[in-house]
Amino acid sequence: MSLNDILDRLFPAGHTVNVANSVITGHAQTVQGTVAVLGTTDAAAIDHAMALALADFVLDTVEQHPGRPLVFLVDTSGQALSRSQELLCLNGSLAHLASCVDLARRQGHPSIALVTANAVSGGFLSFGLMADQAYALADAQVRVMDLRAMARVTKIAHERLVELASTSPIFAPGADSYVRMGGIVAIWAGPSAELLASALADAATARAAGDRRQADGLTRGGRLLAAGIAQGIRNSAAGA
Amino acid sequence: MEILEFRFDSTPGARPNHPALCGVVGSGNLEILVQSGELPDCCQVHIKTSARGFGTTWQAVLGDFAASHAAGGTTIAINDMGATPAVVSLRLAQALAEYQGGAQ
């Protein structure tokens, strides 16, 4: 599905969105009012320029439109792989982008992320997973690494990984694994203004509740240990 | 991975309450956790190792350790990533010394 089709279905009341260097910035009308629309398309490999363009737009929104919701559209194959990018500390620009999304949250901007096609590793971490709530379209690819590459790196037989992936969401690529692990709230059959409206309505509550992903992963049976371990640390004998 | 369990007679030693950990589960290395055990003249050992088929070697190394140290009254848990017998012996002695040193 093209970006324009996705935008038309999410925002039938209208959208004004610019795409430059695979970076989406703009605004759109929803039943909750005007929202900022931003993210990446064409399976962008996030580099300094993209991260800074997104960060700049988040800061503009915080400055010029207090409280305006942020709708992130995520289509990233990860981070740009190059020596010149690493030379200038690419992780630093991604951290800066994450900090800007976090500032928006603290300043009262609800945010949601919708994975439209691909969400991989560093690119996903820097903005999609920083939103209050993340969603994915049904055919979206969400992963750290595909199983063949994982088999090469871990030296575990591909067949064994495939077999385990059918029962465990812990490493199996796929949006449904991320739902069970608590990283993604829900999968949408397709882009929809109704689903978006309901997600935006939930986002404000989600923002107030803080990071609930460990608890969600436990409830959904995908991540059984994390919530208890984190709570165990908080309950350990006093530090002060 | 292979899981091995052993029990050796050993001279009773000091049994402080604080467990001791020695080593790291890195390539060619292992971690050893020594804790107070139930039987004062016995050393119980529980091993998880990445290298299969070395049960008799483990038995020999651990048997030597139990015979030459006052390791009675301990439970020893080991996570191993292919340490050599020499490294295992060294770490066992270190872990027990650290455990029993903690009694003072």
Added chain:
Amino acid sequence: MSLSLASRHSWFEATARARIAGLLDAGSFTEWLPPAVSQPSPHLAQLDLPGAFDDGVVVGYGQLAQKLIFVIAQEGQFMGGAVGEIHGAKIVGTLRRAAEEKPAAVLFLIDSGGVRLHEANAGLIAISEIMRAVLDARAAGVPVVALIGGSCGAFGGMGIVAKLCSAIVISEEGRLALSGPEVIETVMGVEEFDSKDRALVWRVTGGKHRYLMGDCAVLVEDDVAAFRSGAADFLAAWDEPVPGIATLRARQRGLEARLAAYGALCDGLDVWAALGVAQPESVPLLDRDSLVALKEGLPT
């Protein structure tokens, strides 16, 4: 002043537990979820791999210069310090506790290649949770200081986490980046990044380069005592800022200017020359004190 080799205790070679013991006031450390009460990762066992009792990270509290400090120390020798479900949850729990109890600081001893592939989804989500928890602790007024100088450096998602901290204390041996040189070489070819060219890897990702560029606040020798004094001195002079738009705007301008000035360069030597270093080829040979003096003399 340089330390004599004999008196040094290498941070690079020390285990996570040895680093903590040398970093904090003697005997002051108490561990949360210590090995005797925790279980190795069941996900590794499922893949037929032995785990570690602490899942490769040691967390707890102690004192640095008589102040209450929370500590997180990753063990680079176990699974490359990579973040799995339990490992990540221990870090998240410690950071959340810091936001509530407000110790003087959290010291985050990073030694990690990022996500543990054997638990990839749990690891990625955990790193996202760590990112938010670092920012929450900082917003609560608790400085979070990253200490980088282990064999695995700070890569992948942990490279992002490092740059979300209040500041980074790094040694010359420390490395900080997003993608590892091996990954870039595998995907893009050896012409793009020769991961076996150690000198090149250090000129692109190493502690001296990151310090010269201002990505790390403090450069220290590869020595446990040097990390201790580096962290203590930094904290003594630091007030954690309230998160605000002005700080991030200023950083945005700085990063844009840097990208415009140096974005086309591929080697530390070229960047250092552009920074105004008269003899960039001498930088890899300089000791720590000379490099700090060199940076202080650069035009800003």
